[in-house]
Amino acid sequence: MSKQDxxxxxxxxxxxxxxxxxxxxxDMDAFFASVELLDRPELRGKPxxxxxxxxxxxxxxxxxxxxxxxxxxxxxxxxxxxxCPQAIVLEPHYERYQAASREVMRILADxxxxxxxxxxxxxxxxxxxxxxxxxxxxxxxxxxRARIREETGLVxxxxxxxxxxxxxxxxxxxxxxxxxxxxxxxxxxxxHPQPITALWGVGAASAQRLERLGLRTIGDVADAxxxxxxxxxxxxxxxxxxxxxxxxxxxxxxxxxxxxTIGHEVTFERDIADARVIERELLRLADRVAERLRAGGWxxxxxxxxxxxxxxxxxxxxxxxxxxxxxxxxxxxxxxxLYAASPVVGRGLRLIGVRASGLLPTGTVARGLWxxxxxxxxxxxxxxxxTERFGRGAVQRASLLRGAPPRRGSVPDAGx
Numbered sequence: 319m320s321k322q323d324x325x326x327x328x329x330x331x332x333x334x335x336x337x338x339x340x341x342x343x344x345d346m347d348a349f350f351a352s353v354e355l356l357d358r359p360e361l362r363g364k365p366x367x368x369x370x371x372x373x374x375x376x377x378x379x380x381x382x383x384x385x386x387x388x389x390x391x392x393x394x395x396x397x398x399x400x401x402c403p404q405a406i407v408l409e410p411h412y413e414r415y416q417a418a419s420r421e422v423m424r425i426l427a428d429x430x431x432x433x434x435x436x437x438x439x440x441x442x443x444x445x446x447x448x449x450x451x452x453x454x455x456x457x458x459x460x461x462x463r464a465r466i467r468e469e470t471g472l473v474x475x476x477x478x479x480x481x482x483x484x485x486x487x488x489x490x491x492x493x494x495x496x497x498x499x500x501x502x503x504x505x506x507x508x509x510h511p512q513p514i515t516a517l518w519g520v521g522a523a524s525a526q527r528l529e530r531l532g533l534r535t536i537g538d539v540a541d542a543x544x545x546x547x548x549x550x551x552x553x554x555x556x557x558x559x560x561x562x563x564x565x566x567x568x569x570x571x572x573x574x575x576x577x578x579t580i581g582h583e584v585t586f587e588r589d590i591a592d593a594r595v596i597e598r599e600l601l602r603l604a605d606r607v608a609e610r611l612r613a614g615g616w617x618x619x620x621x622x623x624x625x626x627x628x629x630x631x632x633x634x635x636x637x638x639x640x641x642x643x644x645x646x647x648x649x650x651x652x653x654x655x656l657y658a659a660s661p662v663v664g665r666g667l668r669l670i671g672v673r674a675s676g677l678l679p680t681g682t683v684a685r686g687l688w689x690x691x692x693x694x695x696x697x698x699x700x701x702x703x704x705t706e707r708f709g710r711g712a713v714q715r716a717s718l719l720r721g722a723p724p725r726r727g728s729v730p731d732a733g734x
Contacts, residue, residue: 586669618642
């Protein structure tokens with residue numbers, strides 16, 4: 319599956335509670351082509367190539383239907399059309415890809431601040447600190463893929479592993495539209511049958527040198543004497559590949575910037591118009607946002623709500639708070655006020671969200687002499703302590719014990 323055409327696809331089909339694979343690599347499937355098809359849904363399922371027509375043009379992207387004919391990105395357009403003459407060629411629109419990428423990265427940041435974008439359509443995440451809130455890596459990857467599809471119409475594949483290298487390999491094997499979890503104990507069993515070209519740093523020239531030594535799989539490289547590798551590739555490259563072949567990759571997920579927002583959303587199975595139900599859900603979401611604020615040591619200066627109606631029209635409303643807060647009751651009060659002031663009369667909602675931004679470290683904000691939120695702050699702090707000790711659901715607000723409306727879930731609420 320050198321060109322990720324879907325052959326050799328491998329996925330984790332049954333849920334697993336394994337926590338040993340906290341590094342996720344999320345890669346959008348046929349990203350540029352998929353974004354173009356959002357405006358041309360009648361072309362789904364057909365071989366589509368994105369790029370400019372012309373003698374010197376190259377393929378920018380191709381759908382999986384076109385890839386099965388041997389069409390790949392960076393291939394001359396003339397060659398691609400000889401291989402797949404029935405392909406439909408669409409002009410690229412890079413501003414659309416950038417906008418879609420921002421939406422995807424925003425969704426990822428709702429799960430963990432440890433997001434490392436690699437390119438416009440892929441990123442690493444370290445979800446080790448998020449499993450207590452959102453479940454094991456399998457559940458997080460599943461919820462992320464569902465939310466991306468729901469909110470953007472695009473499809474992502476996810477690999478989960480103990481290291482970045484293995485996670486990236488796993489996402490490639492899961493394509494298209496799949497999720498593959500490689501538990502730490504199964505790392506070598508997954509790695510060793512892979513071809514040597516799957517190793518980061520092995521190009522055509524390096525592959526030829528290794529093949530002259532009779533090395534064709536990652537397992538062969540792992541078993542080879544280090545001095546033999548060094549003679550073929552040099553000591554630095556040999557040491558690098560030797561470590562990767564044994565499943566060792568010390569690199570950590572390095573986000574480019576600190577977390578700027580914290581948000582939670584929920585999508586309902588059917589449109590909801592009952593204001594009392596909406597206000598209860600806003601409180602539920604405010605609890606989750608405040609819990610993450612406190613866990614991260616943040617307070618928020620700005621609050622926003624997101625409302626998506628049954629016809630997919632989406633509006634947002636925001637409010638700068640008089641004082642930064644990490645108190646759920648204050649966040650819920652402001653969210654409800656924003657909802658009440660929004661043009662929602664008679665319209666059913668399919669999705670609502672609460673988002674906190676303008677984050678400041680908790681210790682840098684001084685509280686006033688009179689703190690109206692102090693009783694709630696103490697109560698929510700006690701709930702945090704009980705949740706940490708006994709798990710989520712041990713203590714809940716009485717107003718949230720009533721049945722919630724049917725929900726399809728969202729990230730990070732899909733584990734509820």
